[in-house]
Amino acid sequence: MSGAIKTDAADETREKTLDPETLSRLDEVLGEYRSKPGALIPVLQIAQGMIGYLPEVVLKRISVGLGKPYSEVAGVVGFYSFFTTMPRGTHLVRVCLGTACYVRGGKQVLDALKDELGIDVGETTPDGEFSLEVGRCFGACGLAPTIMIDDDVLQRVKPSRIRGILDVYRENDKGE
Amino acid sequence: MPKVTIDNRTVDIPEGTTILEAARLAGVSIPTLCYLEGVQTMGACRVCLVEIEGAKNLVASCVTPVSDGMKVNTKSRRVRNARRTVVELLLSDHEGDCRTCDRSGSCELQSLAEDLGIREIHHQGEKHAAVTDYTTPALVRDTGKCILCRRCVSVCNEIQGVGALFPQDRGFDTVVGPAFSKSLDEVVCVQCGQCSAVCPVGAISEKDEVQEVWGVLDDPEKFVVVQTAPAIRAALGECFGYPPGTLVTGKMVRALRLLGFDRVFDTEFAADLTIMEEGTELLVRLKKALVEKEEVALPQFTSCCPAWIKYVEHFHPELLANISSCKSPQQMFGAVTKTYFADQIGKRPEDITVVSIMPCTAKKYENKRPEMYDSSVQDVDIVLTTRELGRLIKESGIDFTLLDEDVMDDPLGRCSTGAADVFANTGGVMEAALRTAYEIVTGEPLPFDGLHIEPIAGLDGVKEAEVRITKTVPEWAFLKGKTLKVAVAHGLANAKRVIRKIQSGESRYHFVEVMACPGGCIGGGGQPRFTTNEIRKKRIDAIYKEDEKKTLRKSHENPEVIRLYEEFLGEPLGERSHHLLHTSYDARSRV
Numbered sequence: 127m128s129g130a131i132k133t134d135a136a137d138e139t140r141e142k143t144l145d146p147e148t149l150s151r152l153d154e155v156l157g158e159y160r161s162k163p164g165a166l167i168p169v170l171q172i173a174q175g176m177i178g179y180l181p182e183v184v185l186k187r188i189s190v191g192l193g194k195p196y197s198e199v200a201g202v203v204g205f206y207s208f209f210t211t212m213p214r215g216t217h218l219v220r221v222c223l224g225t226a227c228y229v230r231g232g233k234q235v236l237d238a239l240k241d242e243l244g245i246d247v248g249e250t251t252p253d254g255e256f257s258l259e260v261g262r263c264f265g266a267c268g269l270a271p272t273i274m275i276d277d278d279v280l281q282r283v284k285p286s287r288i289r290g291i292l293d294v295y296r297e298n299d300k301g302e
Numbered sequence: 303m304p305k306v307t308i309d310n311r312t313v314d315i316p317e318g319t320t321i322l323e324a325a326r327l328a329g330v331s332i333p334t335l336c337y338l339e340g341v342q343t344m345g346a347c348r349v350c351l352v353e354i355e356g357a358k359n360l361v362a363s364c365v366t367p368v369s370d371g372m373k374v375n376t377k378s379r380r381v382r383n384a385r386r387t388v389v390e391l392l393l394s395d396h397e398g399d400c401r402t403c404d405r406s407g408s409c410e411l412q413s414l415a416e417d418l419g420i421r422e423i424h425h426q427g428e429k430h431a432a433v434t435d436y437t438t439p440a441l442v443r444d445t446g447k448c449i450l451c452r453r454c455v456s457v458c459n460e461i462q463g464v465g466a467l468f469p470q471d472r473g474f475d476t477v478v479g480p481a482f483s484k485s486l487d488e489v490v491c492v493q494c495g496q497c498s499a500v501c502p503v504g505a506i507s508e509k510d511e512v513q514e515v516w517g518v519l520d521d522p523e524k525f526v527v528v529q530t531a532p533a534i535r536a537a538l539g540e541c542f543g544y545p546p547g548t549l550v551t552g553k554m555v556r557a558l559r560l561l562g563f564d565r566v567f568d569t570e571f572a573a574d575l576t577i578m579e580e581g582t583e584l585l586v587r588l589k590k591a592l593v594e595k596e597e598v599a600l601p602q603f604t605s606c607c608p609a610w611i612k613y614v615e616h617f618h619p620e621l622l623a624n625i626s627s628c629k630s631p632q633q634m635f636g637a638v639t640k641t642y643f644a645d646q647i648g649k650r651p652e653d654i655t656v657v658s659i660m661p662c663t664a665k666k667y668e669n670k671r672p673e674m675y676d677s678s679v680q681d682v683d684i685v686l687t688t689r690e691l692g693r694l695i696k697e698s699g700i701d702f703t704l705l706d707e708d709v710m711d712d713p714l715g716r717c718s719t720g721a722a723d724v725f726a727n728t729g730g731v732m733e734a735a736l737r738t739a740y741e742i743v744t745g746e747p748l749p750f751d752g753l754h755i756e757p758i759a760g761l762d763g764v765k766e767a768e769v770r771i772t773k774t775v776p777e778w779a780f781l782k783g784k785t786l787k788v789a790v791a792h793g794l795a796n797a798k799r800v801i802r803k804i805q806s807g808e809s810r811y812h813f814v815e816v817m818a819c820p821g822g823c824i825g826g827g828g829q830p831r832f833t834t835n836e837i838r839k840k841r842i843d844a845i846y847k848e849d850e851k852k853t854l855r856k857s858h859e860n861p862e863v864i865r866l867y868e869e870f871l872g873e874p875l876g877e878r879s880h881h882l883l884h885t886s887y888d889a890r891s892r893v
Contacts, residue, residue, distance in 0.1 A: 189893045197489065198459075200468070204471045205472045
């Protein structure tokens with residue numbers, strides 16, 4: 127897993143397509159936080175909230191804007207699993223692999239999700255609908271194993287129920 | 303003052319001292335692999351664990367302050383077992399072969415394992431994937447050997463203000479390196495090599511070019527000229543067991559001759575030449591500003607240090623006009639050797655190979671810059687660090703300690719001045735420049751005891767001095783009554799402090815010297831390891847001694863430099879100088 131974090135390879139083209147309005151909003155945020163101590167993490171959170179993920183062009187802008195070395199910005203992004211440098215799908219599925227969930231079958235739930243979605247952890251389905259991540263405790267250990275889809279916490283999940291759970295989201299998306 | 307008992311020795315220790323420092327004061331040695339005096343105390347390596355009476359857990363002594371009545375045991379059975387486990391765990395994930403590692407014999411991990419008598423590693427588990435980065439001209443990084451002590455991170459961020467390296471990812475996956483596993487040539491790295499100077503193991507080293515030098519020495523068709531930087535003579539001895547601060551100039555020359563170099567020359571010749579050009583450049587800028595009332599970039603910054611130049615290109619491109627257009631002495635030497643000297647011996651530039659011995663890793667990058675081909679071919683062909691010269695001599699079988707003294711060759715070696723010697727020290731280029739500039743302007747020697755400008759000597763990070771000009775020769779009358787203000791910074795973070803003072807309007811200077819490495823070139827990234835402030839001071843004193851024993855101590859008195867101008871260059875800043883000795887630089891990306 128060493129050195130597993132990569133920036134989006136298509137970043138060069140994205141730089142041109144990231145809309146000017148987003149960039150100017152980012153610059154406003156940078157201006158506001160520039161002189162504040164401990165600004166890096168809040169700025170990264172805001173940027174990810176705005177764009178959905180943290181592409182290289184944005185991270186470099188943050189590095190220059192806050193006067194922080196790019197290596198440090200990358201180090202912080204890599205340290206916290208909340209941050210992502212890859213675009214995510216419409217829905218983010220996170221599987222808890224904390225101790226309680228793990229011993230009660232979290233790993234099997236994860237395997238079922240990988241099979242159903244045809245992707246590995248950290249990847250997004252080709253249709254852009256689901257991204258898969260792992261988490262470390264969502265605070266519902268008594269009802270393990272748990273997964274989160276977007277902001278919904280689902281409890282006592284069984285591998286056999288995975289397809290049914292995902293279908294609800296698929297149907298909703300079709301309806302929209 | 304708190305009373306502390308360390309291994310049954312009770313001592314008074316100043317408040318706020320850490321247990322590790324207190325132990326050293328008490329004469330007790332606690333091993334550590336991550337501590338870096340004055341730079342880093344973070345308890346990363348866990349080797350310095352000690353037991354405090356009454357405390358449940360062992361503590362890292364480098365980050366735990368002493369308190370009154372504290373009883374510390376640094377070698378109880380519990381401590382010894384824990385320390386051994388820590389070192390065994392480090393070794394279990396240390397992917398390197400001591401038999402072929404360039405740090406074998408100077409590796410702190412190897413030496414600690416030896417001290418602890420470790421003969422078996424009880425923990426076998428997963429190992430990091432090792433990645434070796436050969437992308438830059440100066441440095442090689444091997445993540446397999448890295449023990450994550452973070453010394454390089456602290457030096458690169460805190461001392462140099464560059465931040466090329468930082469821990470990436472987390473937990474077992476942690477890798478110290480550039481952002482997103484990029485290679486070093488894709489990120490902002492100034493090639494200063496201070497990371498390689500503090501690395502306790504073989505994870506960062508200079509790119510070894512010893513075999514390339516053997517290649518040209520073995521080739522009878524090649525005419526090979528060697529130049530040695532001033533800082534080498536005060537440090538090379540350390541590779542052969544001499545105490546720090548031993549001057550080995552004569553033995554070094556003898557060794558180079560025995561190795562087969564066709565001429566043994568001195569970068570100091572080019573240092574004297576640099577002063578002629580750079581001093582004149584400063585006076586011309588002052589004249590333009592004061593007499594002709596032109597817009598001129600002031601202060602002028604020195605340009606001898608390639609890491610500093612690259613730093614400005616990345617972080618302060620707005621100052622590029624302030625940087626002296628003079629090439630560094632290494633590059634002036636190459637350009638002069640392959641033109642002026644080549645003419646003298648009836649050879650073409652491409653027939654001569656120039657090898658440099660430098661205290662510096664960034665010089666390995668500088669000689670390959672596209673600006674450095676003014677003789678029509680690459681002006682300097684191969685650069686070795688002090689450490690590599692030590693290895694070259696050892697491989698040749700020469701017993702350095704038994705060598706006689708020898709002197710360098712004419713015309714580019716024998717006549718260097720004391721001013722060129724002090725180029726090795728922080729404050730030295732400024733002192734050398736002022737020795738000449740002051741005398742040109744006033745007709746009198748610089749009014750400082752022993753020609754040493756005390757306020758800009760020594761190891762303070764930022765130093766300032768003022769030189770008042772009370773009388774002048776007629777040509778420079780416009781400087782009469784003026785006070786020349788100068789500043790000196792070493793360590794690029796200190797340079798950044800000076801830049802901030804200038805840009806905020808807090809300070810006004812005419813001339814600023816910057817050397818990237820703490821202590822100047824004597825503390826360069828290519829010098830024998832391990833360099834502490836104590837060792838820096840010893841090397842600095844040795845250099846001043848070398849300066850003081852010279853008959854000629856001002857660059858403009860160097861007879862070979864005078865001859866070079868008479869026979870070849872014309873005058874400082876003249877057309878030929880402009881072509882061969884000066885250059886300009888371009889802005890680079892900041893991330």
